[in-house]
Amino acid sequence: MIHAPAFCCDDRDPDALPADVALQRILTAISPIADTETETLPLLQVLDRILSVNISATMNVPAHNNSAMDGYAVNAGDLPADGIRELRVIGSSFAGHPFSGACLRGECIRIMTGAMLPKGLDTVIPQEHVEVLDESSIRLDSRTRPGDNVRHAGEDIHQGQIVLKRGRRIRAADLGLLASLGLTEVSVIRRLRVAFFSTGDELRSIGQTLQEGEIYDSNRYTLHAMLLHQHCLITDMGVVRDDPHALRSALQTAAIDHDIIITSGGVSVGAADYVRQVLSELGNINFWKIASKPGRPLTFGKIGNAWFFGLPGNPVAVMVSFFQLLIPALQHLAAETPTQPLTLMATTTSALKKKAGRTEYQRGILSQAEDGSLIVSKTGNQGSGILLSMSLANCFIILPDADTHIAAGDKVMVQAFNGWM
Ligand code: AMP
Ligand code: MG
DSSP: OOOOOOOTOOOOOOHHHHHHHHHHHHHHHOOOOOOTOOOEGGGHHHHHHHHSOEOOSSSSSSSSEEESSSSSEGGGGGSSSSSSSEEEEEEEEEEEEEEOSSOOOEEEEEOOOOOOOOTTOOOEGGGEEEEEETTEEEEOOOOOOOTTTOOOTTTOOOTOOOEETTTTTTEEEHHHHHHHHOOOEEEEEEEOOOEEEEEEETTTTTTTTOOTOOOOOOOOOOHHHHHHTTTTTTEEEEESOOHHEEEHHHHHHHHHSSSEEEESSSSSSSOOOOOOHHHHHHHHEEEEEEEEOOEEEEEEEETTTTEEEOOOOHHHHHHIIIIIIIHHHHHHHHTTOOOOOOEEEEEEESSSEEEBTSSSEOOOOEEEEETTTTEEEOOOOTTTOOOHHTTTTEEEEEEOOTTEEEOOOOOOEEETTTOOO
16 A cells, blocks of 8 residues: 655554544443442442442432422412412421321411421412411412422422433432432442553652652553542552563453553553563554554553553653543443533634644643633643643643644634543
8 A cells, every 4th residue: 555655744644543433443342341240339338339220219209298488388279369368377387297187278387398288288378478467377468379389299209210320420419319219228330440550661659769861650640540530449550661571471460350451651663662562462452553642652452351551651641542542441341321521612822733634632721711702722832741731731622633723713622621630
């Protein structure tokens, strides 16, 4: 095959998969973990876990008609069409202490917010709209309409309704919903087990002294944080040298009881980049290059039962690849209903440059202009090793393959970090 020669503004690489194709390849290769891999936990332990079953309501919430206001519960037939009417107050209903008697026409009861409405009463008059004559009589006018200020049984949730679906990541409101149904325990999918390590002879861990030419390993810390945001069980395997034997042994160990292995570094074409070679010996490679910046050299494959993601070494590339590819992969594997990061159009206040033939994920700060419109500016130097550009950012500016120059004032697509980084 003959390929057109690349020129200065073009970065087409026939071996590199378009970013969206790479993601599809990952999602097609990976099947969600089995339905049976679940655990049943007390309600307070299921926050951020994934539901393994649909939850349907075994009762109405609220269970009874009750008052939405402090006031007087009346029969709608006693409301005056106009003018004033006097009613007899024959009792009271407090939340948790219902009125046990029966009300005849012309009678009403004092009622508090959340208190059960007695049989036969269907309307609540706010106490501010009532003239209290004495302990047993009130006067009301025609402001209140039949049925006002009543919360009906089942209006939040009706019995039999599916309130939360399998695959749902349980959030604060969900925990409250589950409690309102009286559930004490919930069945959730087991957490994913993820092993990760850094590769590179130049890397030292924090707490060690740097020799000439060495740097501190930062990727393991960003990966640690991002994996915890995804609620994975993590195994930090430290730094592995640029040595095929050491790599082989680390990957074999990691593959034993993990769903996913993530490495950083050593996936490019340098003389000390052994990851791809070792992966091809131990397992298989699905692809190893993506038409994106950052994150071009990225090896995806499998070792035994573990999915393998060999991320590039550059610190920004690690974070971009994790966000764009690993989060969807983790959600898919964990049988989670996928959640898309919020994607918006904004006006760029910075001129942006890129090469054609690759998707770029530049780092931006999204905010609102005085007129309320969305604007985005880039976070300085966009080199793949400049971690500060990530630290300052709250979104990616996604520049599609074909674009080259984007002028200040142009509209661009931005993707909010979604609390994932
Ligand atoms: P590599 O992909 O191994 O060629 O690494 C690309 C660049 O990222 C090099 O400058 C590495 O020193 C740097 N790098 C690799 N791994 C890490 C790491 N864990 N923390 C910080 N920088 C790294
Ligand atoms: Mg390296």
